Amino acid sequence: xxxxxxxxxxxxxxxxxxxxxxxxxxxxxxxxxxxxxxxxxxxxxxxxxxxxxxxxxxxxxxxxxxxxxxxxxxxxxxxxxxxxxxxxxxxxxxxxxxxxxxxxxxxxxxxxxxxxxxxxxxxxxxxxxxxxxxxxxxxxxxxxxxxxxxxxxxxxxxxxxxxxxxxxxxxxxxxxxxxxxxxxxxxxxxxxxxxxxxxxxxxxxxxxxxxxxxxxxxxxxxxxxxxxxxxxxxxxxxxxxxxxxxxxxxxxxxxxxxxxxxxxxxxxxxxxxxxxxxxxxxxxxxxxxxxxxxxxxxxxxxxxxxxxxxxxxxxxxxxxxxxxxxxxxxxxxxxxxxxxxxxxxxxxxxxxxxxxxxxxxxxxxxxxxxxxxxxxxxxxxxxxxxxxxxxxxxxxxxxxxxxxxxxxxxxxxxxxxxxxxxxxxxxxxxxxxxxxxxxxxxxxxxxxxxxxxxxxxxxxxxxxxxxxxxxxxxxxxxxxxxxxxxxxxxxxxxxxxxxxxxxxxxxxxxxxxxxxxxxxxxxxxxxxxxxxxxxxxxxxxxxxxxxxxxxxxxxxxxxxxxxxxxxxxxxxxxxxxxxxxxxxxxxxxxxxxxxxxxxxxxxxxxxxxxxxxxxxxxxxxxxxxxxxxxxxxxxxxxxxxxxxxxxxxxxxxxxxxxxxxxxxxxxxxxxxxxxxxxxxxxxxxxxxxxxxxxxxxxxxxxxxxxxxxxxxxxxxxxxxxxxxxxxxxxxxxxxxxxxxxxxxxxxxxxxxxxxxxxxxxxxxxxxxxxxxxxxxxxxxxxxxxxxxxxxxxxxxxxxxxxxxxxxxxxxxxxxxxxxxxxxxxxxxxxxxxxxxxxxxxxxxxxxxxxxxxxxxxxxxxxxxxxxxxxxxx
Numbered sequence: 063x064x065x066x067x068x069x070x071x072x073x074x075x076x077x078x079x080x081x082x083x084x085x086x087x088x089x090x091x092x093x094x095x096x097x098x099x100x101x102x103x104x105x106x107x108x109x110x111x112x113x114x115x116x117x118x119x120x121x122x123x124x125x126x127x128x129x130x131x132x133x134x135x136x137x138x139x140x141x142x143x144x145x146x147x148x149x150x151x152x153x154x155x156x157x158x159x160x161x162x163x164x165x166x167x168x169x170x171x172x173x174x175x176x177x178x179x180x181x182x183x184x185x186x187x188x189x190x191x192x193x194x195x196x197x198x199x200x201x202x203x204x205x206x207x208x209x210x211x212x213x214x215x216x217x218x219x220x221x222x223x224x225x226x227x228x229x230x231x232x233x234x235x236x237x238x239x240x241x242x243x244x245x246x247x248x249x250x251x252x253x254x255x256x257x258x259x260x261x262x263x264x265x266x267x268x269x270x271x272x273x274x275x276x277x278x279x280x281x282x283x284x285x286x287x288x289x290x291x292x293x294x295x296x297x298x299x300x301x302x303x304x305x306x307x308x309x310x311x312x313x314x315x316x317x318x319x320x321x322x323x324x325x326x327x328x329x330x331x332x333x334x335x336x337x338x339x340x341x342x343x344x345x346x347x348x349x350x351x352x353x354x355x356x357x358x359x360x361x362x363x364x365x366x367x368x369x370x371x372x373x374x375x376x377x378x379x380x381x382x383x384x385x386x387x388x389x390x391x392x393x394x395x396x397x398x399x400x401x402x403x404x405x406x407x408x409x410x411x412x413x414x415x416x417x418x419x420x421x422x423x424x425x426x427x428x429x430x431x432x433x434x435x436x437x438x439x440x441x442x443x444x445x446x447x448x449x450x451x452x453x454x455x456x457x458x459x460x461x462x463x464x465x466x467x468x469x470x471x472x473x474x475x476x477x478x479x480x481x482x483x484x485x486x487x488x489x490x491x492x493x494x495x496x497x498x499x500x501x502x503x504x505x506x507x508x509x510x511x512x513x514x515x516x517x518x519x520x521x522x523x524x525x526x527x528x529x530x531x532x533x534x535x536x537x538x539x540x541x542x543x544x545x546x547x548x549x550x551x552x553x554x555x556x557x558x559x560x561x562x563x564x565x566x567x568x569x570x571x572x573x574x575x576x577x578x579x580x581x582x583x584x585x586x587x588x589x590x591x592x593x594x595x596x597x598x599x600x601x602x603x604x605x606x607x608x609x610x611x612x613x614x615x616x617x618x619x620x621x622x623x624x625x626x627x628x629x630x631x632x633x634x635x636x637x638x639x640x641x642x643x644x645x646x647x648x649x650x651x652x653x654x655x656x657x658x659x660x661x662x663x664x665x666x667x668x669x670x671x672x673x674x675x676x677x678x679x680x681x682x683x684x685x686x687x688x689x690x691x692x693x694x695x696x697x698x699x700x701x702x703x704x705x706x707x708x709x710x711x712x713x714x715x716x717x718x719x720x721x722x723x724x725x726x727x728x729x730x731x732x733x734x735x736x737x738x739x740x741x742x743x744x745x746x747x748x749x750x751x752x753x754x755x756x757x758x759x760x761x762x763x764x765x766x767x768x769x770x771x772x773x774x775x776x777x778x779x780x781x782x783x784x785x786x787x788x789x790x791x792x793x794x795x796x797x798x799x800x801x802x803x804x805x806x807x808x809x810x811x812x813x814x815x816x817x818x819x820x821x822x823x824x825x826x827x828x829x830x831x832x833x834x835x836x837x838x839x840x841x842x843x844x845x846x847x848x849x850x851x852x853x854x855x856x857x858x859x860x861x862x863x864x865x866x867x868x869x870x871x872x873x874x875x876x877x878x879x880x881x882x883x884x885x886x887x888x889x890x891x892x893x894x895x896x897x898x899x900x901x902x903x904x905x906x907x908x909x910x911x912x913x914x915x916x917x918x919x920x921x922x923x924x925x926x927x928x929x930x931x932x933x934x935x
Contacts, residue, residue, distance in 0.1 A: 063175065063301045064311050065294060069125050069402060072150045072292075075174045079166060081152055082119035086126045086403070089354040090363065090641075092695075098363050099129045099351075103151035104289040110155050111230060111270065111287055115696055120157040125150050125294070127350055127403065131366055135471055138340035138377070141259075141306035145370060146347035148294040156285035161202045163267050163288045167237060168206040171265070175301060181240040183261060184208060185254045187222050187233035188215030192280060196221075196233040199269070203235070214254045223268045230283060232271035236263050239300045264300055265292040308339050316342040319394050324381040337377035341391060344374040348388070349395040352416045353409035355639025357657040357749030364657075369465045371420045375428060376468060385425045388417040409639075412659040416749055424463055431462030435469065439476050448477070452484025459485075514540050514590050518550050522589045526555040526566065527686065527727065531609040536572070539602050545595040547577065549602075555610050556591060558584040561702075562645035563622055563726040568610040575599045579610075615727060617649035620735045620758040623684055623716070623728045624674065625652050627738070628753065629700070630720040631673045632656060635666060642702055643750055647726065651741070651756050658751045662743050667753075674738045681733035682717035689713060699723050737761040812842055816849035821857075822926060825933040828879045829854035832926045834862040834918050840870040843909070847874035858884050858933065860893075860925040864915045869897040871921065872909040880905050884932040892928055896921045 063071075077083050087106035089099050097105070103126040109115035126149045136143040152166065171177045184203055189195030195215060203213050215221075224231035238254045238261040246252045246260030254261045270287040272280040295307040302310050308317060320338050321328050328338055351367045358368040371388070378387050392413050400407040438454045450473050458464035470480050520537025532555055539549035551570075556579060559565040565582035570591075575598025583590045593600070625645055632640045636658060644655040662670075691711050695701070699713050699721040714724040716732065729735060739761040746752045756764055772783050781789045815838070821829040831850050838846055843861055850859045856876035863870050871894065873886035880886075886908040890901040894910035897917045901910010912921075 065298045066402075068175075068294060068297060068301065069148075069150070071174055072125065072170070073123060075170050076121075076123035076152050076166070079121075081121040081123040084122050084124050086124060089127055089129050089350055090356060098366060099131075100126065101128055101130050102126070103128070103149040103291050104153065107153060107155075107289075109692070109696060110153075111289070112692075113285070117155045120155050122153045122155075123151065124153075125402075129347060129351065129366075134370070134373070135467070135474075137343050137373075138336040141308065142296070142299075144295060144307065144343050146343065146350055150292045150294055150297075152288075152290050154288035156287065159286050159288060160199050160269055161205075163269070163290060164199065164202040164206055164235065167265060167267060167290070168203075168208070171237065175297070177239065177300070179207065182208070183212045183214065183238040183240060183254050185214045185216045185221055185236045185238070187235075188217055190218055190222075192278075193218075193222070193233070193272070196235070196269075199233065199235045216255050220255060223270075224274065229274060230270045230272070230287070231274050231280070232269045232286075234266055234268040236267070237265040238263050241305070245305065259305070262296060262300055264296045266290065308342060313342045315398055316345060316391065316394055319391060320381070320383075323387065323390070324383050326381060334381060337380040340377040341374055341381075344370050344377070345388065345391040345395050346399075348374065348417060349392045349399075349406060349409075349413050350403070352413045352659075353403075353405045353639075355637075355641055355657060357416060357659065358420050359643075359657075359747070359750070365465075368420065369467060371417065372424050372463070372465055372468055373471075375421055375424050376472075379428055379432065385421045386418055388421050389414040392417055412639075415659045419749065427462040431458050431464050434458065434462070435464075435472060439473065439478065442478055443476075448479060450478055450480050452481035452486075453488060455480050455485045456488040459489075514538065514548050514550065518590075520550050520552055521587075522550050523553045524556075524558070524589060525553050526557050526610065529555050530612055530615070531555060531607065533605065533607055536570075536600060536602050536604050536606055539600060546580075547593050547595065547600055549591050549593055549600065550589070551591065551606065551608055553608075554582075554589060554591070555608055556582045556589070557610075557615075557727055558582040558589040560584045561725050562625075563618060563647040564649075566610045566615055566618075568608070570600070571607045571609075572598075572600060572604040574601065574604065614649045616729070616734075617758055617760070618647060619727045619729045621649070621652040621756075622647045622724075622726045623714075623732065624735055624738050624755065624757045625654055626714060626716060626720050626722055626724070626728075627674045627677055627732070627735075628652075628654050628670070628755065629656070629722070630716075631670045632658075635669055635673070636662070642700075650760060651754055653752060653754050655746055655750055655752050657749055659749050661745065662751060662753070667740050667743055671738060671740055677717070677719075678732045678735045678738060680717075681731050682719075683731050684728050685715045686728065687713055687715070694721075694723060697721055734758075737765065739764055808842065809845070812838075812846050813849060816846060816853060819850060819853075821854055823930070825930055826882055827856065828876070828882065828884075828933050829857040830926065830929050830933070831857055832860045832922050832929075834864070834922050836864045838863040839865050840911075843870060843872045844874075844907075847872050850874070851876060858929045860889065860922070860929070862918055862921055862925075864918055867915065868911060868913055869899065869915055869918055869921065870909070870911040871897075871901070871925075873903075873907070873925070875906045877906065879929075879933065882933050883935050884929055889925060889928050893921050893924045896924050 073083050087100055091097055091100050091105060103124050104111065107122065110117040128149050129146050131145065133143040134145055137145055154163065171182060172179050186199045187196040200213055204210065221234050221236065223234045241260050241262060247256060247258035252258060252260055268289040270289065271283060273283050274280050295310065295312055298310040298312055299307045304310055307313065317328050317338055320341050326334050328335060347370050348367065356363045356367050358364055358371055374388060396406045396410055435458060438450050442450055455466055455469045458469050459466055466485060473480050518538040525532065532553060534551045534553040537550045537552045539547050541547055556566040556568060557563065559582060568579045570577045570579060570593055575595055577593040577595045577600055579591055580594050581592040625647055629642055641657045643657055646653040688710055691709060694711050694713050701723045711723045712725050713721055714728055715721050736758045738755060738757050740753055740755045742754045744752050776783045776786055779786060779789045819831060819833055822832050823830050831854055840863060843863060847859045847861050851857045851874050856878040858879040859874045861872055871890065873889045875884050875886045885905045887903040887905060890903060890908040890910040894901040894912055897912030898914040899910060899912025902908055
């Protein structure tokens with residue numbers, strides 16, 4: 063039975079047994095920042111398992127694409143480890159429990175898959191000091207028909223599942239297929255749980271039976287659930303009677319492709335076999351990650367993808383495969399799997415672009431990096447050492463782009479270790495330098511800020527969402543140099559820089575002084591203000607009036623709300639794979655960085671502007687509310703990956719089309735934005751794009767200036783604004799016509815000039831022509847020498863010109879002159895230095911030059927002598 067039949071058969075079996083079939087979720091988990099990637103079939107159903115949301119059906123079934131990084135270092139080394147895999151699963155939410163799950167698993171395994179019942183073994187939980195042995199599961203297996211000697215009790219490390227330190231947990235039972243004694247260790251008691259390869263675990267049934275509290279105590283769950291998972295790759299190997307998943311129909315076409323390109327045979331060389339397996343697995347992983355909107359980067363999911371890509375490129379290098387190669391292998395993945403995952407076909411162009419970019423980037427430095435690492439390995443072995451200096455790993459990372467994990471993997475394969483502490487120290491130093499270079503305040507301000515954050519007795523309450531000015535008091539302050547203070551207010555209307563939004567500015571007035579607010583720093587739920595005294599003095603404890611710059615705040619709010627509208631428009635028009643990668647919101651403009659493989663074209667940018675301006679004109683309400691993180695996710699609110707959120711979050715909702723977790727300041731309706739205009743779109747890294755835009759008064763001023771420019775251009779062109787393009791096209795046509803006339807005249811002039819030239823001398827039947835002229839343009843020299851060569855054929859032509867205040871020279875030889883020993887490239891190499899320059903070229907055509915126009919006659923004479931010497935030899 064092949065993999066396609068297993069997928070469809072699993073779905074059919076469980077839908078016939080009352081389950082609702084659900085499509086695979088994305089590898090990028092929806093509204094779940096707790097994990098990088100989807101690692102199991104149950105992940106998309108977490109709200110159901112946790113009781114946050116009712117399931118659409120009490121019984122569900124899926125074939126879920128999954129990605130796990132835990133085994134990445136073992137991929138290629140073993141017959142079974144993978145990063146990307148497909149998980150077949152059936153789930154029960156308060157419906158059937160152990161008896162039902164075991165009955166379904168037994169019937170599917172023995173009847174649908176037709177596995178030999180005598181070769182199926184199972185493991186159950188043996189119990190510990192907190193939970194009794196799972197006798198219920200044992201009885202259910204006995205009732206299904208399994209003999210007691212093939213039911214093995216294993217400890218909690220093997221057969222007890224938990225969602226984490228607290229929460230749902232319970233025993234599990236696993237199904238194994240016996241590959242036979244010849245595949246095992248030979249011990250008489252060999253059974254599931256043994257480290258040998260005889261028993262292949264192919265299905266895990268998890269029974270969510272208990273709830274664990276913070277003290278570790280277990281209590282029965284009011285509603286018991288079932289979560290099962292069967293790896294398609296594992297069960298395919300069992301059914302195809304293969305010892306390795308890489309020998310199944312899921313991988314064999316990929317392995318054949320790699321072997322064909324590399325010119326090697328799988329199974330002939332262990333080092334090559336490992337590289338082939340890495341490529342087969344990683345090509346699948348790369349294709350699915352990119353198709354689901356992940357782009358190579360230095361953090362989070364992007365780093366995972368980059369690491370997988372670079373391991374694959376390294377593997378291709380081991381096989382001496384010349385780049386580009388990955389895109390072709392990923393094309394094969396798409397062809398094989400697009401029928402089951404249409405997203406692969408839709409992402410074909412994006413996958414090709416992403417692999418091509420990364421292969422080109424890393425391929426440039428791979429050879430140098432490999433050479434450096436090989437040198438370090440050889441030196442360590444020669445000296446009898448077993449550790450590679452952390453500085454080598456750091457240089458590989460910093461200069462050649464080697465992920466640290468990849469360096470460690472290569473080094474470990476050679477039986478050595480990497481000095482990780484030194485690597486970490488160097489990385490920390492680099493981060494500190496980068497942070498210091500980005501700060502807009504000095505070292506003393508930063509030290510004072512840190513001290514104030516540690517020792518201040520007052521925690522500031524931010525009230526700036528609803529109040530723009532208020533009476534408060536100065537809770538604490540630190541005096542700096544040049545009339546600057548760091549201070550804390552008891553209540554503050556000033557927004558502290560966070561979430562990509564710049565801080566407020568404004569004023570603080572007391573009875574004894576006035577100060578300008580320069581910057582507001584976020585201190586993990588608290589804030590500190592950098593202020594500059596304009597008059598008098600400031601003192602701790604003083605009553606103060608705090609006022610934000612309202613005009614500036616409004617401009618920032620317009621840009622921040624427009625940033626949300628922009629993200630919504632990008633996801634609608636370019637696809638939901640668009641992910642925010644950063645933003646900067648200030649009063650003058652907004653900047654939005656996002657993951658996307660291609661440049662956004664002018665037409666698409668126009669549609670994005672139109673969509674946003676339409677939302678502005680429609681005057682949608684902008685609402686802010688606080689709710690639980692779980693409810694916000696259930697509503698579909700977009701969270702910024704990498705941000706840490708507490709139990710309660712602030713949601714910004716625009717109409718019924720945009721919801722984002724956001725702590726920034728916003729307008730109360732979209733009409734207040736006024737207008738939206740994109741001013742630039744550019745690349746800021748591999749698969750990262752940046753849009754900069756303006757709103758409100760800035761956008762109106764921009765449009766007014768552009769309109770004035772259009773009117774001025776129309777006056778210069780003596781036409782109306784609507785006819786400008788047609789007039790410019792007419793002028794371009796006329797310029798082209800005049801250009802052709804000019805070229806024709808220049809050609810006639812060159813031909814006339816060539817007709818006036820006489821051969822310098824004749825040597826061995828070759829007409830030697832050496833000419834210098836102060837008027838011939840450098841661009842006309844090739845055509846001029848062609849005319850002379852054609853006129854004096856066979857000929858050896860040398861022409862020099864001083865037009866433009868520099869010597870330009872060209873040598874153009876007939877084949878007969880070359881056959882007699884003359885070489886145009888050698889002539890120019892010898893003559894150009896006479897004028898202080900250099901040059902070269904082919905045997906029949908070469909050019910060069912130099913700055914010294916006074917030596918033009920000397921160069922001409924040197925050329926004549928060179929030609930004469932070669933033709934007379």
